[in-house]
Amino acid sequence: MTSPFHRLCRTTLAAGFVLGMASAAFAVGDSNDDTNPPPKTQTTKTCTGGKVWDKQKKECVTPKKNSFNDDDLYKFAREFAYAGQYENAIAVLNLAHNQNDPRVLNYLGYANRKAGRMELGMSYYRKALQADENYILARSYMGMALVEQGDIQGARVQLVEIRDRGGENTWAYRALLQSLNGYRTY
DSSP: OOOHHHHHHHHHHHHHHHHHHHHHHHHHTOTTOTTSOOOOOHHHHTOOTTOEEETTTTEEEOOOTTTSOHHHHHHHHHHHHHTTOHHHHHHHHTTOSOTTOHHHHHHHHHHHHHTTOHHHHHHHHHHHHHHOTTOHHHHHHHHHHHHHTTOHHHHHHHHHHHHHTTOTTSHHHHHHHHHTTTOOOO
């Protein structure tokens, strides 16, 4: 027979385990963490020529300024950027109503950098960080650009900034750390 004390201990341990697992799942799937690469959707699986997937129409459409909200445009642009379709990403980002959104500025930086326009990309990263100094994804991409330019110390500064802003357990931190060949000399 189990004593009330043992039942309480088992219940407490089980509740702690469930809460711990829920917290871990939330951290991995946190909707505010846009540092993980985006999932592929019909936009890059099916659509061509810079078209995006319209869920309501269930077809590929040419994006227009008033046909999607900024969040949708941002998601399309991220997907294009990760698929190596940098010019499509830039075209979609240019449709966003809020051109000062740090997410828009960051991906304009990323797409331009990857398209070979390093200085333009860096200027967008700086603007993104002026808009939100805690935007760790912009810090990560800027750090990777600094590594590409040979400024290892500057990249390490961004790594420390990401860590100090609570981003050590994010893709943004790990990706920049990998760009630095895993060295955490800070």
